[in-house]
Structures are given as structure tokens and as C-alpha cells.
Amino acid sequence: MTSLDTTTVLVVSAVLIAVVSSLFVLGVWRRGRTDRVDRCWSLTFLAAVVTTFAYLAAETPALWWATALGNGAFVLSLGAIWAGARARDARPPLLSLVAASAALVAVLALVRGPDGGPWAGGLAYLAALATWCALAAVELLARTRRRAGETVALGAVCAVAAAYYAGRAVAFAAGGPASPTFERFFATSTTTVVNVVLVVVGAFAMMALRTRETAEAAVSRYDAALGTRTMPYLESSVAERAARGRLGPTLQVVVLRLQDARELRAAFGREGREHARAHLAAVVLETLPGQALAGHDDGHPDELVVVLPGTADGDAWLQDVERTLVEQPLRLDGDTVVLDVRHDVRHGSADGLADLVASCRTAVAGAS
Known part of the structure; x- marks a missing residue:
């Protein structure tokens, strides 16, 4: 050498x-x-x-x-x-x-x-x-x-x-x-x-x-099919952003539930239901305001959890989601389907995220 x-x-x-x-x-x-x-x-x-x-x-x-x-x-x-x-x-x-x-x-x-x-x-x-x-x-x-x-x-x-x-x-x-x-x-x-x-x-x-x-x-x-955060990652992301002051002293938690999931599965099979979930997730991610986060819990497959900064206009965003769902309906086997989505909103601190999500889910289930 x-x-x-x-x-x-x-x-x-x-x-x-x-x-x-x-x-x-x-x-x-x-x-x-x-x-x-x-x-x-x-x-x-x-x-x-x-x-x-x-x-x-x-x-x-x-x-x-x-x-x-x-x-x-x-x-x-x-x-x-x-x-x-x-x-x-x-x-x-x-x-x-x-x-x-x-x-x-x-x-x-x-x-x-x-x-x-x-x-x-x-x-x-x-x-x-x-x-x-x-x-x-x-x-x-x-x-x-x-x-x-x-x-x-x-x-x-x-x-x-x-x-x-x-x-x-x-x-x-x-x-x-x-x-x-x-x-x-x-x-x-x-x-x-x-x-x-x-x-x-x-x-x-x-x-x-x-x-x-x-x-x-x-x-x-991330959920591979929906593109949204998994719940553990959503929770850690919220805690991290709250610690940095990027969400404000309070935040808004929104739970959106696909109401006609069972009917879609009965009419179009399992793939129809999955396409509906993916379509809802796509609309939510498309309209999501800055600093907002979206997550999905496998234990509640027909729901999405969205966390908005306390300063965000949650009502305006929800109206935007509803309008987009009408303007961009889901197409399944040649049929046009406008998804029926219910929601509930809660306000609180990042430390109480789990309780806020649970409250939203209870309210959405009661409205079904």
C-alpha cells in the first residue's frame, strides 16, 4: 500500500x-x-x-x-x-x-x-x-x-x-x-x-x-389511506405546538362524523365506505386553515378529529367544508353522492384534548 x-x-x-x-x-x-x-x-x-x-x-x-x-x-x-x-x-x-x-x-x-x-x-x-x-x-x-x-x-x-x-x-x-x-x-x-x-x-x-x-x-x-395524523401523533403535535405558543391559550376541537357510512357500505360495498372516508379526509385537508391539525382514530373509523387554533374562525371553516362537499361530491360506480357529515365543536386547552374529543364524540353520537 x-x-x-x-x-x-x-x-x-x-x-x-x-x-x-x-x-x-x-x-x-x-x-x-x-x-x-x-x-x-x-x-x-x-x-x-x-x-x-x-x-x-x-x-x-x-x-x-x-x-x-x-x-x-x-x-x-x-x-x-x-x-x-x-x-x-x-x-x-x-x-x-x-x-x-x-x-x-x-x-x-x-x-x-x-x-x-x-x-x-x-x-x-x-x-x-x-x-x-x-x-x-x-x-x-x-x-x-x-x-x-x-x-x-x-x-x-x-x-x-x-x-x-x-x-x-x-x-x-x-x-x-x-x-x-x-x-x-x-x-x-x-x-x-x-x-x-x-x-x-x-x-x-x-x-x-x-x-x-x-x-x-x-x-x-400518518394514516396511509387518509393522509391524516394518527391520534398519538396528533396529541403529541398539539402538545408541542401549544408549548411553543402556536395554538394560543385555548384551542377548538372539532369531530366530524360520516353519518351514512353504513348505507354506503350496503349500497357500494366496503370500498364505497372507504372511498367516502378518504373523500371526507381530502376535503378536510384541502380546506384546513393554517396551524390546524387533522387526525384519525382507528377506534372510530368514521370520524375525523380536527384541532383549530383558538383564534381561527371555526364556524367559517365548517361552512367551507360543507360547501366543498356539495361542490365536489363523491362519485361511486357512476353515482354522485353528497356526504352527510355531522360535527360538534368544543373549546378548551391543549391539556384537556382527550376530554374535548370525548365530549365532541358524545354530542355527535347523540345527534345521530
């Missing part, structure tokens, strides 16, 4: 890492909704890109400071894997700790000045890499509450990288970068290949893991 041209290997690795990193970040962007895991692991790849190009720039003596940039960026990159793994288990990611270690490594390289060479602050740099890889491996393989095949693959790669960088740090401390052991087993060209494998395998493991977990989260948050 030591016979490989270092600059060539760096160029090839920079291209590969840039492509793979772009694929991950693009996948996160296309999903739209991001969480702390996505942000941490996106930082992993953005920092990896900075690392590779910084080391290329450091080949020019006038850009000696790029070594410090590359060292700090790579520590940040690997530390962000650990942070994302913590966030995945709903623990604080502690990115500030990772950033502090990256800044320290960069400063230790910078204080050596132009004469420090490519190995300025090298021991601290290697020790930091080994530490963050080891911590990420422990987090993914031992502490995680959601172990999957992709998690094991990512954790295994981190464990291998931790062992490699720990060995490199020991060799560096024992004999320096010019020692025969270091040059034979831990040369820059060899390490670059190890880094490429780490980034590529890690990226595909992360992409597969996040794609699957995002799909699973969507199932738990």
Missing part, C-alpha cells in the same frame, strides 16, 4: 467521498422532514468532504493551515456519528462536546505554525479519532435500543476504524510517522483507503437505516 502515490489516492478518495456524501445529504433533503439524527449524520459527510479537500490543499506549503482544518473536520465527522447514534435513541447528541474536541485538535496543529508539517498535533488527532470511533461502536452495538442489520454494519465499521486508529496512535507515539512500523502499516495512502471504506460503507448503512426508520415513523404518524 505504501507504494501508492499519496496525491493520487487523496484525489480519488476526495471524489468518492464527495459523491457518497452528496447521495446521503440528497436523500435527507428529499425526505423533507429531518430530525437530529439526520442533521448529525449529514454533518458527518459534510465534514468528511471538507477533510479530503483540506488535505489536498495542505499538499501546497503556502496552505499549511489546511492540515489543521482537515484534522479538526475529520474529528468532527467521526464524532458526529456518535452524536447521531445517541440522538437515534432519544439521548442528547452532545454535538458541542464533539465540536470542542475538533476545535482543540485543530488548535494543537495550528500552534505549531508553518514548520509543524503534516503531522502537527498528530497524536491528539489520532487519539481523538480512535476515541470517537470506539464510542460510536459502543453506542451502536451495545447501548442502542433499536438494533438492526444496518446498525450492526455501521457499528462494526466504526469498531474496525477505532482499532486501526488506536494502533496508528500507538505507532505514532512509539516511533513517530517516520518509523518503519508506521510507514509499513499506517502510511497516509493506507489510511486514506481505510477512510474511504469507512465513509462508503457507513454511508450506505446510514442511508438504508434512515430510509427504513423514516418509513416506519411515517406509518406511526
Whole structure:
């Protein structure tokens, strides 16, 4: 491996890492909704890109400071894997700790000045890499509450990288970068290949893991047929928005019930009833005012629950729903059907959401 041209290997690795990193970040962007895991692991790849190009720039003596940039960026990159793994288990990611270690490594390289060479602050740099890889491996393989095949693959790669960088740090401390052991087993060209494998395998493991977990989260948050929130997600969304003051001190809860669901099933079969529910949900979502939320409870299949801010004009919105149902009737087997929908409205606080929904359901059932 030591016979490989270092600059060539760096160029090839920079291209590969840039492509793979772009694929991950693009996948996160296309999903739209991001969480702390996505942000941490996106930082992993953005920092990896900075690392590779910084080391290329450091080949020019006038850009000696790029070594410090590359060292700090790579520590940040690997530390962000650990942070994302913590966030995945709903623990604080502690990115500030990772950033502090990256800044320290960069400063230790910078204080050596132009004469420090490519190995300025090298021991601290290697020790930091080994530490963050080891911590990420422990987090993914031992502490995680959601172990999957992709998690094991990512954790295994981190464990291998931790062992490699720990060995490199020991060799560096024992004999320096010019020692025969270091040059034979831990040369820059060899390490670059190890880094490429780490980034590529890690990226595909992360992409597969996040794609699957995002799909699973969507199932738990939204009704696939109606497009409305599930009740647990509706309740958590209301609590979150109320805590941020986005719903006001009070809110309005509306329960809409499809009255002729049984008749539609008798006339058009089960699909007719399902089409009616979907049509009602589509109209509700189409007319929903800003900051309002709509949910569906599997225990009450013919009902929709809508939460409106206290400042919203609930009566005007309900009139809009009724008008839209008339103007856009449901078509079943060539017949035109205007849905019969009953509703009830209650006002109260977010803390009493469950009681408000229950009161609305009782009133709607009594009006049937």
C-alpha cells in the first residue's frame, strides 16, 4: 500500500467521498422532514468532504493551515456519528462536546505554525479519532435500543476504524510517522483507503437505516389511506405546538362524523365506505386553515378529529367544508353522492384534548 502515490489516492478518495456524501445529504433533503439524527449524520459527510479537500490543499506549503482544518473536520465527522447514534435513541447528541474536541485538535496543529508539517498535533488527532470511533461502536452495538442489520454494519465499521486508529496512535507515539512500523502499516495512502471504506460503507448503512426508520415513523404518524395524523401523533403535535405558543391559550376541537357510512357500505360495498372516508379526509385537508391539525382514530373509523387554533374562525371553516362537499361530491360506480357529515365543536386547552374529543364524540353520537 505504501507504494501508492499519496496525491493520487487523496484525489480519488476526495471524489468518492464527495459523491457518497452528496447521495446521503440528497436523500435527507428529499425526505423533507429531518430530525437530529439526520442533521448529525449529514454533518458527518459534510465534514468528511471538507477533510479530503483540506488535505489536498495542505499538499501546497503556502496552505499549511489546511492540515489543521482537515484534522479538526475529520474529528468532527467521526464524532458526529456518535452524536447521531445517541440522538437515534432519544439521548442528547452532545454535538458541542464533539465540536470542542475538533476545535482543540485543530488548535494543537495550528500552534505549531508553518514548520509543524503534516503531522502537527498528530497524536491528539489520532487519539481523538480512535476515541470517537470506539464510542460510536459502543453506542451502536451495545447501548442502542433499536438494533438492526444496518446498525450492526455501521457499528462494526466504526469498531474496525477505532482499532486501526488506536494502533496508528500507538505507532505514532512509539516511533513517530517516520518509523518503519508506521510507514509499513499506517502510511497516509493506507489510511486514506481505510477512510474511504469507512465513509462508503457507513454511508450506505446510514442511508438504508434512515430510509427504513423514516418509513416506519411515517406509518406511526400518518394514516396511509387518509393522509391524516394518527391520534398519538396528533396529541403529541398539539402538545408541542401549544408549548411553543402556536395554538394560543385555548384551542377548538372539532369531530366530524360520516353519518351514512353504513348505507354506503350496503349500497357500494366496503370500498364505497372507504372511498367516502378518504373523500371526507381530502376535503378536510384541502380546506384546513393554517396551524390546524387533522387526525384519525382507528377506534372510530368514521370520524375525523380536527384541532383549530383558538383564534381561527371555526364556524367559517365548517361552512367551507360543507360547501366543498356539495361542490365536489363523491362519485361511486357512476353515482354522485353528497356526504352527510355531522360535527360538534368544543373549546378548551391543549391539556384537556382527550376530554374535548370525548365530549365532541358524545354530542355527535347523540345527534345521530
